[in-house]
Amino acid sequence: MPYNTDYLQKQADRYVEQLINKTVNGQIVTAYKSSLAVIKKEMAVIAEKYEVNGVLTYAEMTKYNRLNSTLNTVIEELKNLNRTVRKESIALAGVAYEESFFRYGYAIARGSNLNISFGLVNPYTIKAAVNLPFSGLTMTQLFERASQETIWKTQQAITQGLIQGTSYGKIAREIKDVLGTSLKRAMLIARTEASRAATQGQLALYEEAESDGIEMTRIWSAALDDRTRDAHGEMDGKHADKDGLFHYEGSDPAFSGMTTEGPGLWGDAAMDINCRCRVYAEVAGYPTKYRRVNGTVQDYMDYPEWYEKYGKKKK
């Protein structure tokens, strides 16, 4: 097995991606499933008690404050869900930052046979990085806004369903749809922010390595899949300038002249949301030979080559 910085950096990249997938597709999905089950159960109990001829009516439900008490239970559950998802996502972003820092540090020191070691990351540095409002809002605010909308839509589904005299089954299906949309949004926020934090951890490490005198070039590496933005496909293989900035010089006039330190850090939703591109450093004396392709580390190919071989999105 090749044991150089290029290969080890691609391994680090793979590790961090798997870490993000595990939380986003695991804990976050599970939290939503569990809340949906709680809400459906609450609605089923209500239906069993108060349904008249298979219909749950507004008139029945507004008796004795039943509706308010049901809504309060549902809203409380959705607030709990938001707390859980937000906590998991913030923790994930912190871990992504830290793991990136250490794994890329290892890849550079050991993989380049350099006798250096990188210090510990200050937890406050991580916290500050994770809390940066890169999209204009902090992670907490992004989740808060998303949760508020989920609450309103759920409340609307229940109340409107009752007014229109629909069945429990139909209301339950609507709630499921609302939570399904909400889950997708939560996953998007978690993934975007964790990926950004991973880049920040990596850049902090590169800065430290450079200040230790290691010569390196930062290179943009587009995610090799069909969901990659065309603009980021164009960025693939581009080098950062001496200040560590990447310049967009591709064909889309909407982005022309934009610069960034790395993927997820443009400060523009159209460039940042759900970006899965990475940056990596080519250490002097260790030319790029490997690339993470379809989940494994393989011989290098650039984005157009990958596209030719595996791409499905036809222009």
Ligand SMILES: [Zn+2]
């Ligand atoms: Zn990208």
